[in-house]
Amino acid sequence: MxxxxxxxxxxxxxxxxxxxxxxxxxxxxxxxxxxxxxxxxxxxxxxxxxxxxxxxxxxxxxxxxxxxxxxxxxxxxxxxxxxxxxxxxxxxxxxxxxxxxxxxxxxxxxxxxxxxxxxxxxxxxxxxxxxxxxxxxxxxxxxxxxxxxxxxxxxxxxxxxxxxxxxxxxxxxxxxxxxxxxxxxxxxxxxxxxxxxxxxxxxxxxxxxxxxxxxxxxxxxxxxxxxxxxxxxxxxxxxxxxxxxxxxxxxxxxxxxxxxxxxxxxxxxxxxxxxxxxxxxxxxxxxxxxxxxxxxxxxxxxxxxxxxxxxxxxxxxxxxxxxxxxxxxGQLLSPPDRTEAAASTRVASLAVVAPALGLALAALSAFGLAWGETWLAPARWVTAFAGGDNEAALILSIRGPRIAVAAIAGMMLAASGVVLQSVVRNALAGPELLGVTQGAALATLVGLLTWPLIGRPETFALALVGGLATLGLILLINRRRRFAPLPVALTGLAFSGLFAALTYAVIVETSAQPARALIWLVGGTYGRAWPDAVALLPWLLVSLPALALLSRPLDLLTLGEDAAAGLGLNVALLRALGLGLAAMLASAAVAIVGPLAFVGLLTPHLARLVGFHAHGDRLPVAMLLGALLTIGADILGRVALAPKEIPAGALTALIGAPYFLWLMSRGRRGTQ
Structure with missing residues (x-):
């Protein structure tokens, strides 16, 4: 009621x-x-x-x-x-x-x-x-x-x-x-x-x-x-x-x-x-x-x-x-939706699914390197690496870093989504709907438009400040309610609306190229180079041990706050650490590719559909699925309307939003 x-x-x-x-x-x-x-x-x-x-x-x-x-x-x-x-x-x-x-x-x-x-x-x-x-x-x-x-x-x-x-x-x-x-x-x-x-x-x-x-x-x-x-x-x-x-x-x-x-x-x-x-x-x-x-x-x-x-x-x-x-x-609050059920028995085998997804990821990456306005047969790759085909080498140097950046960013956003959904205890949460990516995007956009020659370290710093500041405010406002799902989501919505208005103000007031700014805000990999991939990779590698350490506590949290606390879990500390890690992953990805929509929201659900519920299994599967989704969106956006390009973020939203809405229309059973 x-x-x-x-x-x-x-x-x-x-x-x-x-x-x-x-x-x-x-x-x-x-x-x-x-x-x-x-x-x-x-x-x-x-x-x-x-x-x-x-x-x-x-x-x-x-x-x-x-x-x-x-x-x-x-x-x-x-x-x-x-x-x-x-x-x-x-x-x-x-x-x-x-x-x-x-x-x-x-x-x-x-x-x-x-x-x-x-x-x-x-x-x-x-x-x-x-x-x-x-x-x-x-x-x-x-x-x-x-x-x-x-x-x-x-x-x-x-x-x-x-x-x-x-x-x-x-x-x-x-x-x-x-x-x-x-x-x-x-x-x-x-x-x-x-x-x-x-x-x-x-x-x-x-x-x-x-x-x-x-x-x-x-x-x-x-x-x-x-x-x-x-x-x-x-x-x-x-x-x-x-x-x-x-x-x-x-x-x-x-x-x-x-x-x-x-x-x-x-x-x-x-x-x-x-x-x-x-x-x-x-x-x-x-x-x-x-x-x-x-x-x-x-x-x-x-x-x-x-x-x-x-x-x-x-x-x-x-x-x-x-x-x-x-x-x-508490004027707008009511009893929240029934939250995610406790971890159930795994249906699929990680030893089978993970290698299969890895092979699919390798095949899609190779296909992305070859497919485009100019088709590159595998034989030309060998010639290019040997220094005998300059055209093929140039094309590979353009397409390769885009695929690498898309894969790394997709993994980071997917991991962020898994952690957020568990910490907030609602399977419909994600960095896109909690204001974290919008805060990081606004801070990064201000930096890009104010200092056109800004370097990558400064870009990462701005994105982290924006994302973590948003997260900090959400934690501060909802600490007395123990980060319950509805007030956290509503707080994120409030900040998202504020950041959207400020973003349009920044674009119109300071940008001589509103097209560039608006397209960046959707998210994509256009113009990304190998240094971008190299700069993004350490954030993913550093987060992997933390994700592994949090897997078991997050499984306990799905049993309910009282049960988890009875087992000796510090629920408030776990939520603060989990939200901080999720915000860091999402903000770092936003610094390079912009706020790609629905990757962090969609991939945890796909991992559940495959049959993975325990976090130790669901995290790697969701991350591989995130890489597949972002690489596929990048390839499709590059070739669908060539020579014009559709930003990858638009395609991830076009793919993810209908699925998300269908998932919700199935009722509560479909969201857990």
């Missing part, structure tokens, strides 16, 4: 809504007046008609439409979040977490690249794509009653999948990268007064539908059986609620871009203040959402940043602490 399902309106003392609503409304009004006052003052004190006309144009065509756009977009995000949470009875449901905003990003790019859809490039196309993403996340999570952790991870997987789709499309339409990067950073719409009125027409249908949905959605908090007993058609009400919430999100994203956290934070802040009735919750969530977005935009303007870009960054900077406060207070 989730948190919202357990809350009964009759068991909660009513909170006077005016006591909560009036201060919120006053705050929003003050923020709006603060944004408009400088322009109004300039208009009333203009020394001449020319200055007055300029101030009048600035007020009525630019500043006032911008303020109204911020209020409308924030209100729409807040209402959408409240509706999604009511439909699913889940306090973590929100447009960001269900992948709706990621789907809208795909809709924006489709509108930019397909001329026939140019007339539908606004809210209609964003609505269709966002609805598809929400449907996929809900289906994969297990439907309306999905626990918070499963819904969170399903939405994160959908977002990664759609990001990979975006990357493949951008590889084909490179001219649209800069515009999409700017829009993805969050930009309040600047259509002028007439354009704002036209855009607002798309807000009317969901607003008209809201009064007819509130009674049914309010009844869902009592449970499906009770709602059916009082005459509520549960499935139609839920479907209509998702449609309405997605329409609100499409309108908000069209006005402001994919600005995160507003749809999650606003309803939970209102609920934390004691408001439970859905009508008041929706209204106050709209006010809080509008106030948050407008305040963030005002802070950006007051500090002199480029407002179109940094509104999302400011919102994330405000939203992340609020989200973490709710996590620490």
């Amino acid at each position: 989730t948190v919202l399902a357990a809350e009964r309106p009759t068991l909660v003392r009513p909170i006077p809504r005016l006591r909560i609503g009036l201060p919120i409304a006053a705050f929003v009004a003050l923020v709006a007046l603060a944004r408009l006052w400088p322009t109004w003052h300039a208009l009333t004190t203009a020394p001449g008609p020319v200055e007055a006309e300029a101030a009048r144009f600035l007020l009525w065509e630019l500043r006032l439409p911008r303020v109204l756009a911020g209020l409308a977009a924030g209100a729409a995000f807040g209402m959408a979040g409240a509706l999604f949470q009511a439909v699913t009875r889940n306090p973590l449901a929100a447009p960001d977490l269900l992948g709706v905003t990621a789907g809208a990003q795909v809709g924006v790019l489709i509108g930019l690249t397909v001329p026939a859809l140019a007339g539908f490039a606004g809210p209609p196309l964003l609505f269709v794509c966002g609805l598809g993403a929400a449907s996929l996340a809900l289906l994969a999570a297990g439907g309306w009653r999905a626990p918070p952790l499963r819904l969170l991870l399903a939405g994160g997987a959908c977002a990664l999948l759609l990001s990979a789709v975006l990357t493949v499309m951008l590889a084909l339409f490179e001219q649209d990268i800069a515009g999409l990067a700017l829009w993805s950073g969050g930009a309040l719409y600047q259509p002028g007064a007439d354009g704002l009125v036209e855009a607002a027409c798309w807000l009317l249908p969901p607003l008209v539908a809201l009064p007819f949905l509130v009674r049914g959605l309010d009844a869902l908090a009592l449970g499906d059986d009770a709602a059916t007993g009082i005459g509520v058609a549960v499935l139609p009400v839920r479907f209509a609620g998702v449609i309405t919430a997605t329409a609100l999100t499409a309108f908000a994203v069209a006005l402001a871009g994919p600005i995160g956290f507003v749809g999650l934070i606003a309803p939970n802040l209102v609920r934390a203040a004691g408001i439970r009735r859905l009508t008041a919750l929706i209204v106050l969530s709209a006010l809080v959402g509008g106030g948050l977005l407008l305040a963030a935009d005002g802070v950006v303007a007051g500090l002199g940043f480029s407002a179109g870009l940094s509104t999302a960054v400011a919102t994330a900077l405000v939203g992340t602490p609020l989200l973490l406060i709710l996590v620490v207070r």
